[in-house]
Structures are given as structure tokens and as C-alpha cells.
Amino acid sequence: MAETLNRRIVLAARPDGEPKASDLRLEEVRLPEIGPGQVLLKTLFLSLDPYMRGRMSAAKSYAKPVEIGAVMEGGTVSEVVASTNSAFKPGDVVLGYAGWQSHAVSDGKGLRKLDRAAAPLSAWLGVLGMPGMTAYTGLLTIGQPKPGETVVVAAATGPVGSAVGQIARIKGARAVGIAGGPEKRRALTEEFGFDAALDHRSPTFAEDLAAACPDGIDVYFENVGGPVAAAVQPLLNPFARIPVCGLIAHYNDSAPPPGPDRLPALMRDVLTKRLTYRGFIVSDFQDQAPAFARDMSAWLKDGRVKAREDVVEGLENAPEAFFGLLKGRNFGKVVVKVA
């Protein structure tokens, strides 16, 4: 077999605040022939997700940062094009973490074979994958919505937020979604079935939110932080649960914002309203993967959960799409069609 030309995007520099084009670099390298027990993968779809912003920084987090010069991390759906590993054969399609590149060599560990007929392949990066399971585990394990309660989620047309709202409704709760702009807002009620939808860009957003939550908020699925979280806080009911899943409004912060210091007031609310704030990462709930796969597949099949994708063509367009994602410019789950 001829040598393979691999196109890859590496971390060129750690961003200071908002990431820019020069922080990432497209390279072409020749891959050697695979060795014994290895597989050569061709990337079909690359997932772009907000957590990747964290990997670009050296700040301590739950996962190690991407090294300077290393390929950006990312979930992928790939096709096996060559294999010396008995578990895989050319033509197999696998879910893995091959990163931002056209090809990858793997020893097969952590790869999961996909059934081409079960669902569109890119769905394994979205509603049937990490974002869908993030919504499922965080909402049900920490949020624990009860029938008639009010569940609020922002970034609500995104893959996590849209699943949170739809699962909340399946559990009998009222789903209130927040998104940016009239088109996304409309999609929340018309496409995803939210009970109420809000545009966080509205100058009367805080009042709009209060009006949309006349009985207060019992579960706030925290994806964003920032002004949305500030508008939510006074509406939280006693015993409200706040699964903390993401803080996209703060990922580019390079220093603590100016005062006043809102921490004591938050703690006072935690105390007097007996709130529960709990951070989580989907991998903490790996034991729920079978339950998630069973429930979400069924909900997709019977139409109770809908998923929306924002497909970007070509690896070279991944950086711009990623920067847009951090600013809320995407509309649905962002996947890059690589091959």
C-alpha cells in the first residue's frame, strides 16, 4: 500500500482570550505503513464541541491540555481502510477519538464498531453520542425533573440543550429553552417542542424569562454561565437542582471579571433555598451508557426526540466553524464532513 497523506490541524499556540486562526495550523504529513495489530482510519465525520476550547488552554482541568504542535482532539466517525488487527476489517465504520485529521493510525483500543443501518453515521457524534448522553445523564441523575416542574436550558438548539429540553418533556416537566436570535428561538418550540422559548439577545431577556417561568425554575441545566445564569438565579425555586455541564460564556475569560463579587450572594441562595449545584462530565456516568443507548434510540425512532445538525464541509473549515461555535453561530450539532 502506498504511503498515506494525512491532513491534520494542530494547536499552534495557546489562545489568550478568544482563539484566533493563527492558534491552529493545517499540516500535511505522510503516514508510515501500519504495524502489526494496527488499523488505518479515514475520518468521515469530526465532531466539534465547546469542551475543545478547554483543551487549548494550559489551565488545570479534568483532562490534559493538547500539547503545542499536537493534533487537536475530537470525536470522530471513521472508516477502516487498512487493518492488521483481527478485530477490524477494511470497510468497518468506527466511533473513536481520532482528532482533527483526515487519517489516523490506531491499535484498535477505544474504537467502537457502528452499524451503518442503525442511524445516520454522524448521529453517533450528536444525539446518540457524547452530547446526547451528556444531556441524558446530567438531566436525569442530577436534575431529576419531576412532572410539572420547570426545566430551563440555554444553548438550547445545540445538541446537548435540545436533548435536555426534549427529555425533560418526556419526563413530564415543562421545558423552557434559551437561544440566540429569532430563528433559533422559533425552532425551539416548532422543531424541538419546547413549551416556551426565549432569545437571550432580547433587551428584556430577564423579564422575558421571569414571565416564561411563572412557577419559578426547578432545574437549570447549566451550559453557558454569564448573563443567562445571572437571570436564572433569582428565579430558582427552593430545592432546585443545577447540573453544571458547561460555561461557554466564560471559556475565553483570561482574568476574573470586575466586581461586585457575586459569590457570597450565590452561596446565600444555595443556603436559604437549599440549592444543589453539581458539576459533571459525561464520562462520570459511563455505567449509564446502555440505558442511554436503549432510551435515546427508542425516542429517536418514535419521533419524541429530534436532532438537528450543522454540517461543515472539509477539514480546512473546521477552525472557522469552531470559532463560530464558541460564539453561538452554529445551528444544531456541528459536524465536519472530512472525507
Place this chain on the structure above:
Amino acid sequence: MAETLNRRIVLAARPDGEPKASDLRLEEVRLPEIGPGQVLLKTLFLSLDPYMRGRMSAAKSYAKPVEIGAVMEGGTVSEVVASTNSAFKPGDVVLGYAGWQSHAVSDGKGLRKLDRAAAPLSAWLGVLGMPGMTAYTGLLTIGQPKPGETVVVAAATGPVGSAVGQIARIKGARAVGIAGGPEKRRALTEEFGFDAALDHRSPTFAEDLAAACPDGIDVYFENVGGPVAAAVQPLLNPFARIPVCGLIAHYNDSAPPPGPDRLPALMRDVLTKRLTYRGFIVSDFQDQAPAFARDMSAWLKDGRVKAREDVVEGLENAPEAFFGLLKGRNFGKVVVKVA
């Protein structure tokens, strides 16, 4: 029976920041004869507790504020001196909420008869009462200390903190206590058996705390907020639990403190370390009262839990003792010997 002269302390004004003597007022009033089904109580012991600061303010909280001119609320051990209620007879000793006064008239609701022989009567206001059960329920239900883990608590010579540390040790965890001044610090290890003790007034407090917690902090029982909480935060381990029980450092705050705004950094820690902050009030766990009574009585009897009291003589000295409590001047559970 002659009319009874009742001495009582009422809320004269809502404090602006730190409460002062003129915010409370000692009055004498004549009580009428008791009516049918009532009991006349003579207060033996009045409990002073930090939560009372909250009741002096009009700010929304989990309980209604004390009205201006009304008797300050408080837990009491009282003796029945007259009764037309068949459930009580003169000489009975009862636990209740008669408030800051020498006498009270009750219809018997919410009174619990005490066995004079079971424990010193004032213990029902401390280790066997609300503060002890606060420690027990918050630590075990939310903190969930595991053997070998590190549990940190401030105000640690107080009735809640000392019980938290001692229960943590009973459960096999390492107990690190924080208190103000060398005498209290010494009592933590020598009297209450903490594994390590710190003085929060030390100029090297943050470094001292880090040195005392070489394996990080798994449970931080939050009693105080303020600089202690700030020193704890960077030491919290992944999956740490923070029962939020009190914030005495902030009870006199009349406005949010100046910046920077530490809220986003806290939320980032909640997310990346998967922390759980959960507020609670002992009454949320009323169903645990029998388990608490059984366990704590046994621990007191076999000496595994020790309790320290700071007894104040005379109702007229309650205000000054309460102001001192808010500044950490007490040393142990504050009870006022009223009769």
C-alpha cells in the same frame, strides 16, 4: 395564681450591618392567667445560634423574619409551672421554641417532654439538639465522608463544627478543624480529637491549611464563608462535597463585596472538579431524627463525642453574648441560663 411578670427581649430595629445593642430591647410585661388547654412555661435555658441574625433582617430567607417589637426567636428548655393541658403537669421539663424571654404561654403544640435523667438539660439545645442534628444530617447525607478522606470544618469548637469533626472521625475520615485563636485551636485536637487544627487568624492560614491537607479536601462543611472558604476552594479534590450550612462571615453584609467577581471561577471549579455544593437546613432532614437521637446518645455515652458549653448567666446578658457569637467570641455552644 398571681400574675406572672415576664421579662423578654424584643427586636427594636432591623440591624444595618453589624447588630448593636439598640436593635434589641428588654421589656417587662405581665402575663395573664393561662386559659383552657394552655401551659405556663418558665425558661431554664435559651439557646443562642447564628441563624438568629437572619431572623433580624427582612431579607427573604427560609423562615419569616421576626417582626419589629416581637420577641426574638430561640430554642429553649423550660419548666412547666402551671398547666390546664392534660398532657403536661407542673414540674415537667420541655424542649420548645419559647424565645428570648423568662416565661411563655403555650398550647402545648411543638413541646417535647425531656427526661431529666437522660442528659444535662442544656444538652438538648446543643449536641443532642438542633446543632448536633445539623452536623449529623448535613455531614452524613450530603458530605458522605468515606474512610481515609479529609473533612474540613470551620467554627470547629462551636456545637455544629465540633460534632462534624467528631462524627467524621467516627466514620473513619480525617478531621481538620479551623477556629480562631490558640486556645480554641488547642481544644480541637486535645478536647475534640481532631487530626489537625488551624487558627484562621494566622497570617499564613492558607499555607497552613494546605499543609494540613496534603491529600486535598474531600468534604468541606461550610459554616462560615469568607476567607476560610476562599482558602479551602483551591484544595478541593475532584468529586468533593460541600454541605452549605451557614455563612456567618456574611450575615452582616449589607451589600455585595467589591470585585473581582469570583463566581465564574467557582463555577469553573464546580464543573472541572465535579463538585457538589448543596444547601440544607436541619428541618429538611426531620425524618432522620430517630437515627440521630440513637447514634448521638450512644456516642456521647461512650465518650466518642464530647460537647463543650459556653454558659451565659441571665437573660439580660443574651444580646451581648449573641453579638459575641457572631464575632466568634464564644467557646462552645452558647446557652443562656435564664431561670
